[in-house]
Amino acid sequence: MEEGIDEAYRPSEDEPFMNERQQEYFRKKLLDWRSEILREAKFTLEQLAERERNHPDLTDRATSEADHAIELRARDRQRKLIAKIDSALARLDEGTYGYCEETGEPIGLRRLDARPIATLSIEAQERHERRERVHRDD
Template identity: 65%
Template sequence: MKPEIFLPDDYRPAEDEPFMNDRQLEYFRRKLMNWKHELLAQSAETLEGLADSARSVPDVADRASEETDRALELRTRDRQRKLVVKIDAALRRIDEGEFGYCEKTGEPISLKRLDARPIATMTLEAQERHERRERVHRDD
């Protein structure tokens, strides 16, 4: 088991320290875990809200409005579920020593990108190339 790493509350990964050192990895691990806990708490609230709203509404317009709200909640919940899967994958990459490196090029992903989107698996350039190729193939 690894010793616990001390991180000051104001710690932010910096370009002038070794890339993906223990402090940076711990920073991203905590960031991902906090995000995951937030999403799971929101999911629990969504499920409670859906259970509460499952009552029968006699007015057709009210019922339609409520069904639209439920559909939106379920779409949001599905997006959150997919995010939790990506967060778990990022946490696994941290454990395996692969976090922070592009899955396409092997190059380091910028700290700014990782801080904004810690589930990123590609550098910005590789992601843009990937999206351009996707658009081209989608248009075929």
């Protein structure tokens, strides 16, 4: 446990939004999430390397290559997620974390707790999705 961080702490609407304690809570949450993704990626790479060495059979090799393609897509998603986490950490450093990129209003603690990389409030996200649907239907 890091110095000064209370593991039982949960941000509350009763305290000032994005105070120092909330910022540390979300920083830890983002860093822990990032570490977990990197740990999983390392394990996946080790598994792939192990499987690559054991394929005398053509069918096994084909299955392995299909698995490899799926893993590469998953790794690409992980890479993009890490970039979003890094961006959220940068916003924490800049003092803009937790505020909607579109309206400047607080995103909301429950939304940030559920999706700590969120950049839009629920209302702005819904508007964005409605616009996407309209353009997709054209």
